Amino acid sequence: MTVTVPPMVSGGLPVIGHLVEMLRNRESLFKRGYAEHGDLFTIKLGPQPVLVITGAEHNRVFYSETDKALNMQEGYAFLKASIGEVLFTASAEAYYNQRPLLQEIFKRERMVGYIEAMNVEVQKWLDALGQSGEMDITAEMLRLTQYVAGRALIGKDFARELGDEFWQEYAAISASLDPVLPPNLPLPKFKRRDRAKVKIAATLKRVIAERKQNPGQYDDLVTILLTTQLKDGTFLPEEQIVTIFMGLLFAGHETTAGQAAWLIALLLQNAEYRALVQTEIREKVAYGVQIDAGVLHGLDHLYWAIDETTRLRPSADTQIRTVTTPTQIGAYEIPAGWRIMVSAATSHMKGDVFANPDQFDPLRYAPERAEGKNPFAIVGFGGGIHKCTGMNFAKNEMAIITARLFQQFDLELLSREIHVVTGNGANHPSAVRVRYQRKPLRELTDAATIREAVAAGCPHMSQHAAAEEN
Ligand code: HEM
Known part of the structure; x- marks a missing residue:
């Protein structure tokens, strides 16, 4: 049997689908979708089907098809x-x-x-x-x-x-x-x-x-x-x-x-x-x-x-496009009229890209480790032309x-x-x-610099020097 539509996440309600969860806590919605179905899954916002995508390979299609098969403006109407x-x-x-x-x-x-x-x-x-x-x-x-x-x-x-x-x-x-x-x-x-x-x-x-x-x-x-x-x-x-x-x-x-x-x-x-x-x-x-x-x-x-x-904590955790021309994403051809959302919350947590992804570990970007180098692996600032x-x-x-x-x-x-x-x-x-x-000022700079700056009337140094004297 050929599957034509990416699988639907659990928990949708009649008529409104996943709308309320999307507005209240989309991170947990996207994480559940990823745990249930992997990189590509569908949610429903009212009658609107939305494909949610994870991972550099699919994110690349999202950004490089923007202004071609994918429209940015409708999503941000x-x-x-x-x-x-x-x-x-x-x-x-x-x-x-x-x-x-x-x-x-x-x-x-x-x-x-x-x-x-x-x-x-x-x-x-x-x-x-x-x-x-x-x-x-x-x-x-x-x-x-x-x-x-x-x-x-x-x-x-x-x-x-x-x-x-x-x-x-x-x-x-x-x-x-x-x-x-x-x-x-x-x-x-x-x-x-x-x-x-x-x-x-x-x-x-x-x-x-x-x-x-x-x-x-x-x-x-x-x-x-x-x-x-x-x-x-x-x-x-x-x-x-x-x-x-x-x-x-x-x-x-x-x-x-x-x-x-x-x-x-x-x-x-x-x-x-x-x-x-x-x-x-x-x-x-x-x-x-x-x-x-x-x-x-x-x-x-x-x-x-x-x-x-x-x-770990992207403030722009999702970005939106509308499909204007049917677009191949992974095994699926996504029809015109669908929305697509990039999910940073799950893209940024992929264990095959980031070691111990749940941990705050900035040294992963040091040259000897250089994790997440693919330009579409971390999408907190978007990607491509926009x-x-x-x-x-x-x-x-x-x-x-x-x-x-x-x-x-x-x-x-x-x-x-x-x-x-x-x-x-x-x-x-x-x-x-x-x-x-x-x-204390003496921890931040040496005594001679403080004296010189105060004598020259520097308001910033004078204010803190005076506060310390009192
Ligand atoms: C941590 C801070 C910021 C984050 C996380 C962020 C995130 C983003 C993201 C994800 C996009 C792409 C949206 C999409 O593809 O749908 C974007 C676009 C944009 N951002 Fe930021 N942004 C930040 C700060 C700023 C600042 C400080 C400015 C301006 C002073 C700015 C100006 C813009 C503009 C003009 C675009 C549109 C670019 C285009 O369409 O070509 N952003 N931003």
Whole structure:
């Protein structure tokens, strides 16, 4: 007998299928499917059959057929209602026309400015923590990554230019993301979303007008979007500048915040590996001096920990496509109209690719082991043409946050159990509560440097030197 459709996972309910489980805990749904049927299985979301795939061989088809036999935009239609039609939520034709913008925004030379912005905002956050206290890293990362995005994309006056309400309005849009309900139902959350979109558009239009009135005075995201030619030789209309800005925030904010919080949590849970990272930071990261690209380049152990966090706790744990032309995946020809989802939770746990996959073991990426080298084995940042263009931005940001935090504070993890919270956009950890104690200045740098910096009026060093004297 020829089997034409991949096997169905157990536990589906009449009419709604696996919908509720998908929204509440898709990791356990995908893991059960993998345990029951292996790399290829089907779930049902209402009437919609969805193929869930695991492993580099199938992931490769998913990414390389995107914009050919597989359509990206339909899968993310729910995002369109919140941020608008742009880049990966627009048609493939519009996406390729707008692609020069992504290349300009993320070109290597611009990373220097982004890294500077990260240094400033991370140090401001740490300075504001005082000498000791308790905090929830998950909540702190949500705020800190907003400030980093604001400074990196809008510039040093971002707080004044965006205004106090910007992030509240942004949160209202974020809370409205809903992959299930029709986005125009008259629900309070959708009404709040629509009001927030109007306010955000008005704020960003003021920012755009300021750039237009003073060309040459700014070198920020809005200026890039105003001045970079699209593939067809035209420039982006003003409405779409607002949409791209929002698109970048949505693609980069909760994903980075969730992953950064997991990184810190995993390091706190794994003392042996943390000691390697601490040594690396002590040897390579100078206190009071900017962490630049050269320094970041030398932090191998920290970047392996970032890669291991992406593998073990991916914040973008699934990605979606719609089949437009029947596509061969493994032994099955998947018909048009089906959805396909990549499952990072199971792809990243394959025992034939990763030794002891359940363990946090960043040394698996050291050259002598080099696990998971296949570009489609770890898919936390996607793959192929649409692979995350903000990946280096996010990794550098996580590295600077972690290096500075562990350099300047002793931390004790208070949360006993930390679990994955399934988000509508990105996953994140439950609360990561820590107790922190600032390290004495003399542990971070020598007495002469402290004296010199204080005499020169360095506010950062003066603040901490004064706090220690009291
Ligand atoms: C840890 C943080 C991040 C994670 C886990 C992440 C994950 C991803 C994934 C999985 C995709 C591919 C989606 C798909 O194929 O369906 C993607 C695309 C994208 N990401 Fe990220 N991302 C992160 C940070 C960022 C940041 C900080 C930015 C921008 C500042 C950003 C901008 C983008 C953009 C523009 C795309 C679309 C690329 C395209 O369609 O060509 N991301 N991201």
